[in-house]
Amino acid sequence: MNRSDGSGAVPPLADERKRVLAAVKDLGCELLTGPVIFRRMHERSTEARPEAGPNPGDQSLLYPALHSLEADWSVQATWLSDANGIRHRTYRKRRLLSRRLVRTQAS
């Protein structure tokens, strides 16, 4: 595993899953790409422990964590096209009820 902090320790996937899920929850119902989720994870880490946050360069477990959360039905992935027609894979926390129904109930 490539770790640029030189410690050689590999963060277990379970920890990465927790961090990813927390970041996705933070951002609510928004549809987020992998890089956006990773930036939010980094922000959360530096907010909590500014002196010992995870190396911002290590993204080796980001996608395995996202995909395993999707396999467990914790997050939902959707492909969206941007204005230039480029497709991005986005994630959001999976809901039991559809978004429209949730909005109706809230109103």
Added chain:
Amino acid sequence: MIDWPLAIVLFGGGPAFLIAAVALVRRSERRLGTGPDEFGPPVTPGQTGAVEISAYLHRMSTELRLPAADVAEVRAELADHLRDSIASLEAEGFELDRAIGEALGRLGPPAELGRQLRAAHQSTRRLLAGAGGGVFAAGGGFVLGYLGGSVLALLGFVAVAAVVALLGLVGVRLPDITSHDDGNTINSLLYVTAVAVAAATATRYAVRTSAGLSRRAPRTVAIFWAVGGALVFGWLAIFGMRGPQSWLSVAVELCVPVVAVASAFVRIERPMPHVGRWALIVGLSAVAVMVLALGLFAGVSTSGGAGTPQVAEFQMSDLHLDTVAPMAPTTWLPEGTITGGGWGSDPASGGTSVGDTIARPLSNWTDVRFEAWHALPMDAASPGGIDTRYSAPFEVQPGILNGNDLTAVFHFERLRDAGPWWVVLTAVGPDGHRYRLDNGGGGESYFSGSAWDWLTAPQ
């Protein structure tokens, strides 16, 4: 009287089950192949760092071993991530070459990333869903395959019959493999063709459904379904299916395990041909035309006959019963000793039960037995009787006395070529010679059993 619950289950549940199975297969299959240009190439040739990114994705993909749609999605997502990452690094002041190297390095070694992503996709939950879905799809596939195989077999039969008829018109006579077997060869071939197609369809449905649901490449799950299909359908074809048999059908039945294995592997990545609207219309039209043609043919055959056949009168000597043994002298077997007899199906064993009613004890007679002889077919032109080409019975059973009834059970249905038979009651008289005690009766029986029964049947 209509059994409504059964009717609802058959006509409502059956189609619902088939529709659900096909829907499950189609839904699962989506993961096994990408539609045209659904994702496109993840890296375009002119793109920044195209060579390095392509090499990285290629190395990562070799470890993925996921269905094609998942591989395409993962590659597209990582390519998008790398584009974003390189742009961010350049914005931070990295030179392009360093930005590309750093972006790739942050994702880790490609092989390790591929392994991690594969593990993430192939969860235990998905594996269980794949196994369950595969069994369900196999059930639906078997029923659909059986129906489709039956139609195919019938169409094939009509085509072969037409070819044989055409060849007959131009003077080419083919050997008649169906004579004197009561249609067993044709029936058994139709039956086994349907089962072989059903086994192939079921195995293929199972592989593709379980691969899609469990997110595994079809070839990685095919081995399990091939073994399972070969065992289950092989057992069914060789030991489970009971009915008419012939050497041709037994040969096909022995191939059913091979058919199951082949259908699990051969071109398994290719989508299965799905029955579209036009295929359904053409198929149903073909069946309708075939049924009409057969009906017409049957009508012509009936009306074109020579009317009521002339029934010839026969003498007792025409039965050639003396071939078996001479009739017992009345001094040793007074009239009225045997008052009746006949044969019928034995409900306990499925064999043929023969019996005679004995009014007086058969004193002075030993080795009382029923002898089954090959016989001539019974029709308007012939009363049947012993086939004089044979000099010995093909099966002998001792008579078992139960009260006044002397009985025995024959299993003609387990003989490959019993055909027409005649059963005679014989015994050894006081002079040590065998005599006929009763003239008995005849019938026709054809093999009914499994392929294994056929292979192990006595000659």
